Structures are given as C-alpha cells and as structure tokens.
Amino acid sequence: MTDSNSPQNHEIPGDSAESFKARYVWQRMWFQWVLGTIVFFLFLSFVLPPIFWVIGRLSPVLTPVLLGLGLAYLFNPLTAWAERRHGIRRPMSAGVVLALAVLVLLATVPMIIVSAIEQGAVLIEKFPTYAQTVLGWLGSDTQDAEQRVRDFIDSLDWTKVDSATATKALGVGAGAIFTGLSFAASAAIFVLVTAFCFFVFSWKFEELKAWFAAFVPKPYREETFRIMGKMDLTISAIVRGRLVQSLVIMVVLSVGWSLTGVQYWLLVGVLGGVLNLLPFAAVLSWPLAVILAVMDKANGGTMAIVGAIIWPSVVYIIAQAMDGWVVEPLVQGKATGMDALTVLLVVLAGGALMGILGVVLAVPVAACIKILSQELLLPKLRSLAENPPDIWQKSTPS
Numbered sequence: 278m279t280d281s282n283s284p285q286n287h288e289i290p291g292d293s294a295e296s297f298k299a300r301y302v303w304q305r306m307w308f309q310w311v312l313g314t315i316v317f318f319l320f321l322s323f324v325l326p327p328i329f330w331v332i333g334r335l336s337p338v339l340t341p342v343l344l345g346l347g348l349a350y351l352f353n354p355l356t357a358w359a360e361r362r363h364g365i366r367r368p369m370s371a372g373v374v375l376a377l378a379v380l381v382l383l384a385t386v387p388m389i390i391v392s393a394i395e396q397g398a399v400l401i402e403k404f405p406t407y408a409q410t411v412l413g414w415l416g417s418d419t420q421d422a423e424q425r426v427r428d429f430i431d432s433l434d435w436t437k438v439d440s441a442t443a444t445k446a447l448g449v450g451a452g453a454i455f456t457g458l459s460f461a462a463s464a465a466i467f468v469l470v471t472a473f474c475f476f477v478f479s480w481k482f483e484e485l486k487a488w489f490a491a492f493v494p495k496p497y498r499e500e501t502f503r504i505m506g507k508m509d510l511t512i513s514a515i516v517r518g519r520l521v522q523s524l525v526i527m528v529v530l531s532v533g534w535s536l537t538g539v540q541y542w543l544l545v546g547v548l549g550g551v552l553n554l555l556p557f558a559a560v561l562s563w564p565l566a567v568i569l570a571v572m573d574k575a576n577g578g579t580m581a582i583v584g585a586i587i588w589p590s591v592v593y594i595i596a597q598a599m600d601g602w603v604v605e606p607l608v609q610g611k612a613t614g615m616d617a618l619t620v621l622l623v624v625l626a627g628g629a630l631m632g633i634l635g636v637v638l639a640v641p642v643a644a645c646i647k648i649l650s651q652e653l654l655l656p657k658l659r660s661l662a663e664n665p666p667d668i669w670q671k672s673t674p675s
Contacts, residue, residue, distance in 0.1 A: 329630055336634050341467050343634075345474025351516055352475075353482050371479035375472055389547065396541045400569075407572045504652050508645045515641050518605060523553040525604050526596055530562065533592030538585070539570045549596075555636050556624050563593040614647065615640075 302308050332339065349371075356370040478485070493501050527550020534542035549562030570585035615623070620640060627639025 332631060332634075336632065340634055341470040342474050343638075345471045345476075346478050347516065348471070348475045349478035349482055351513065351520075352479060354513075356479055356482070367480050367482070368476070371476045374479075375476065389543065392543050393547070396544050400541055400544075504648065507652075508648050511644045511648065512641045515644060519554060522600050522604050523550045526550050526553045526559055526600055529596040529599060530566075530592065533595065534566055534589055537570075537588035537592055538573075539566050539589055540573050541569055542566075545569065553600075555633075556620055556640060563590065566593070615643065619643075 303312075352371075352374055355374070356367050359365040359370045360367055490498070490502075527546055530549045531542055531546025534546055539545065545562050545566045548565070549559045552561055553559035566589045567586055570589050571582055574581040574585040620643075623639045623643040624636055627635030627637075627642070629635070631638070
C-alpha cells in the first residue's frame, strides 16, 4: 500500500520530465537555477583567483612551453605533409625547421641588431637636443639648456672621488653587468626551452592527439572532434594571420619611414611589427615615429614640421590599410567572427587576468568560447525559449 504523502502521488501520469510536479522547494527548477547560479559565482570568486595566481607565478615556465606547443601546432600541417608525402619522420622535420630558423636568425638578426645599435647611439647622442626641444614646447627656459647639461657632465672630476663613492660606483657597475648577464642567460634559456619543447611536441603531436581522444566518450566523440576541427581552423588562422600581418607591418613601416626621413626608422618599424602581435598595440609606434621626426625637423621651419607629421602618418595609414584590406582577408579572413569592440574588451580582460600571456591568448580563447557557445549553449537556450519548462513545478493537490 502506498503512502498518500509519498512523492509518487504528486507525479501525474506520463513518462516525460515535464509531468513531474515538485512538492518541496528544492525540487523546483527555479530554486535549482538560483542555487546553481550561486555555486557558479562562488566558483568564480574563490576557485579561479588561486588558479590564475598559480598560472601567473608559473608564467616564466609556462610561456616557453606554450610557445613551443604553439609553434609545433603551427608547423604540424607541414610536418604531417612531409611524413605523409615524402616519408620524412617527424623528428627529422622538426630538426630541419629548427635548423632553418637558426640560419634565418643568424642571417638577419645581426644586421638588424647592428643597425638598431647605430640608430640607438644616434638617439642617445641627440637626447640633450631633444630634451631642449621638448622644454621649449612646454614653455620652459631653454636658453643654453643643452650646453648646461653637457657642462655638468664635463665638470665631473672623477679623480677626486673618495673610496666610498668609488666602491659604490663599482657596486652599481657590477650590478649592471650582473643584470645584463642574467638577462642574457634568461633569454638563452628561454630560447633553448622553447626550441626543445617545439621539437618534442612536433615529434609527439599525433600521439598527444590520440592520448586525448581516448578520454572522449564514444557517443560524443564524433561531435567533439567536429567542434574541435572548427576550433583548430580558427586558431590556426588567427596565429598564422597574426604572424604574417606583423611581418608585413614591420617591413612596410620600416621601409616607408626610411623613405620619409624618420631617422630611427628601423627601431620604430621593428617595434611596430612586434607590437602588432598584440591586438591594437601597433598604434603606439605611430606617435613615436611622428614625435621623433618632428624633433629632428624642429629647426627646419613650419613646412618641415608639417611634413614630419604628415608623411610618417601617411605611411602608418597605408600599412594599416594594406593589413586590413589585403593581408588580413588573405591569411586570416573572418577567423574570429568578433567585432573590434569585442576583441578590445577580450584583450583588456586577458591582460588584467594574466598579463602579457593573457593578452596573447585572449583572442584565440575567446574565439574557441564563441564556437562552443554557438555549437552547444545557444541551441539549448533556443530550445528552452521555444519550450520553456514550468520552473515553479507546483505540486498537485492530493
């Protein structure tokens, strides 16, 4: 005999989930949604911050590892094609890519470094003149400002420095040398770890994919791989496009600013190309080039100053137009499907959460989240909108 107060008496005939009529408040859908929302925000408040803190602390280690994995992912189509078409094993392909990268760096980087050092030396030499020009723009007294700076430097009598001052100066010098050596060692370790991770990930890339596939339940495997295929195409387009766009921006800005008389064209052009790896960051090179050109033409009259403002700006506009209308549609297309405002907000959020690493990963991660929402979340929400459940699930009278 069934108890009249049992929950079975509050379920109307039928096998569908909609037929259930909740008797207790915790059985009602609205309560479950509220409880789920509270748990979700508690997770965001108490679980995610420690995770991001750990990631931030480990970023010096994670950055070269992720960079090596990203490069292996980027070159995976090439290594897979070489293995499939010509029978070249993956370790050999990865070794060839590393060797070519070393050759390109050895052929180009020394020339760039030498030219950059020469332009940097000229910039340092002209710094007092630029300082006097800036003081003049600000309305300060600039009479003999440059000469006073030089006289102060020349007036320093290093033969009368006492032992304490000399010891302190030697300590500062030794600290500067140690800092430089530490930076060089850190850069070398970073490059070596990145190269090693690239080699290992390129070698084991298919094994990593197979290892991951084993954890996907069979009923969902086909759909999961279909969604991951869309994410793969999107991420590869973003990464490949960003690298090509940065190279094009670097070349166009350097050549254009060289032709328009920007004295430090290589420094600012390379800086613009590097900054272009981060969304919207390349714009910082534009005012820098204009300011340097204007300060060089400060004594050349009004027309010279106007030209120093216009022509570097024209070069930057041409570079951005070429990037937006030619390069990006060819190499990246509409990979992200996000408008400029969304990209800006995503980049700012990534930088606030994880610094530079967050800025680099923000757009690919946001693109993947958008694909997941389009494939999984939005269809569920549309279905709920068309057939909304009874969130109150009031109990039927006994």
